[in-house]
Amino acid sequence: MTSDRRPGRPRSETARRAILSAAMEELQQHGYAALTVEGIAARAGVGKQTIYRWWPSKADVVLDSLLDLAAERITVPDEGSLPADLVAFLTETFEQRGQRPVLIGLMAQALLDPVFATAFRDRFLFGRRAALREILDRAIARGEIAPDVDPELLIDVVYGVLWYRLLLDHAPLDAAAGRQLASLVVRAVR
Template identity: 40%
Template structure:
């Protein structure tokens, strides 16, 4: 028991991966429950069962915590499929992207982070570097694989196709709140296949 208490350094988790994950999960949950404005370091610490000092060892602000939580969720929840077929890969990926943005806690975190980035230029730069560049690579991957397989021409403007494929999903998810169902995403894929065929 004494050994266990020493290892935990005065809190339930100690300076461990378990504590880090507890903080990320607490931040996700509290954001959904209280919204961005109602989210505080104090509330995250209490929910995670760690001290504020433990949090400040790893993160400076609540947005830093939310960004780490979001990036971890993104890596786990939004893989790019590789079925060997552009049509199947795009249908699968766009359906998952739409679901991720509109129906998951991680999507709520992203919406909060994008909103905050409109008022904090330093954070906006961090968000672009840590999320948007990686996400753009993810969004292009199915098209790049299709070019490598010879399914699409080398001359394809992949950036323009990505804009037309995912742009409408982000617009509905983040701006209008319109439906982003499978019919919508499949229509985007159909339009892309017509353009590139």
């Protein structure tokens, strides 16, 4: 009988959580450029070999941490209407501005490392797009979006605003901006 289990000790959920938490704390304290696997390991109280056994790079540790955080903090609301769903989703999303160093660091890494870029796109960016697509699909089913509107373009517009403001830091990325963008999208789809 063959087993799907990898050789070695099984992954400890306690150690995994400590590592992911330590990665975020180190990142917030020192920034992405100064983040090291050694620093994460020291803060988490594990050996760096434990981290490398589970993740190929610091970017992959941070990505997993970000995915856990997004799943915990940003829900896909179902308030019964497109305006209410968008306001709830975008204000929650935009209120995560404290994650700016994380997102900018991961985007920079994705630009430099094509292998990581694929993981970042597939695991994080496409996941966030799927969440917004779920909201738009429900609105389409309720007849709140005109049939000639391209939902993929709407998703690009929403995340384009988020990433542009996040990367350039030229305008607020907060709950008020989330409400304004929601209002703009609702007007555009009618």
